[in-house]
Amino acid sequence: MLFHVKMTVNLPLDMDPAKAATLKADEKELAQRLQREGSWRHLWRIAGHYANYSVFDLPSVEALHDTLMQLPLFPYMDIEIDGLCRHPSSIHSDDR
Numbered sequence: 001m002l003f004h005v006k007m008t009v010n011l012p013l014d015m016d017p018a019k020a021a022t023l024k025a026d027e028k029e030l031a032q033r034l035q036r037e038g039s040w041r042h043l044w045r046i047a048g049h050y051a052n053y054s055v056f057d058l059p060s061v062e063a064l065h066d067t068l069m070q071l072p073l074f075p076y077m078d079i080e081i082d083g084l085c086r087h088p089s090s091i092h093s094d095d096r
């Protein structure tokens with residue numbers, strides 16, 4: 001199943017810079033592992049915002065929920081999710 005996910009990060013302004021740096025480094029490591037494994041298909045910065053648009057390929061809504069909850073920055077994110085299905089006018093034969 002494909003999911004379009006918008007993540008907006010809101011780190012507290014008074015967060016210890018070392019803690020913020022650790023959270024971002026841990027987030028990057030996990031995000032890159034999930035991309036290499038294929039479940040995090042796309043990761044795009046939204047220009048001008050500390051936010052991203054992502055596409056996840058996961059077997060269920062529960063798997064998406066569990067994946068998002070693992071993210072080190074999850075406690076500081078607003079997350080919006082849309083489920084995706086094939087458009088009848090799409091010319092692509094697979095979902096990539």
Ligand SMILES: O=C(O)C[C@H]1C=CC(=O)O1
Pocket residue numbers: 007009027028029031043050051052073
């Ligand atoms: O920077 C972000 O958009 C938040 C998060 C998503 C991947 C990552 O490395 O950080």
